[in-house]
Amino acid sequence: MNSTYVPIDCEFHDVLEATATTGRRVAIEYLDTSGQLQTVQARISDLQAHNGEEHMLLDDGSRIRLDAIVSVDGVAMPSSCGL
Numbered sequence: 374m375n376s377t378y379v380p381i382d383c384e385f386h387d388v389l390e391a392t393a394t395t396g397r398r399v400a401i402e403y404l405d406t407s408g409q410l411q412t413v414q415a416r417i418s419d420l421q422a423h424n425g426e427e428h429m430l431l432d433d434g435s436r437i438r439l440d441a442i443v444s445v446d447g448v449a450m451p452s453s454c455g456l
Contacts (some may be wrong), residue, residue, distance in 0.1 A: 375382075378426040379440045382402065382451040386420075388444065392445060393417035399446035403437050412436075 385398050392399055393416075396405040402412050416432040420439070 378438065381427070381439045381442070385448075385450055386427075386439070388448055389417060389420055389439070389445060391443075393420060397446075399434065401437065401445050403430075403441045405441070438454040 396416055398414050398416050400412060400414055401417075402410060405411050413431070413433075413435070415435070417429055418432050419430040421428050421430060425430070429437045429439060429442070444450060
């Protein structure tokens with residue numbers, strides 16, 4: 374995973390917000406800090422920005438940087454929105 378945060382696609386951010394609102398457990402695929410694909414089943418409890426990075430907070434207390442996400446609930450992350 375790239376150490377410099379890359380803003381995610383604007384429409385995908387809307388998908389994440391909508392998914393968080395439903396409170397459903399979903400499959401989340403992401404790249405961990407070593408670049409390995411990980412999959413978790415969790416509820417998105419919040420989306421937060423801090424120090425120029427955006428993160429997804431999960432109901433188990435874990436945090437995933439948004440630019441590390443591969444897919445959420447079967448919806449693949451598109452390319453960035455050009456920010």
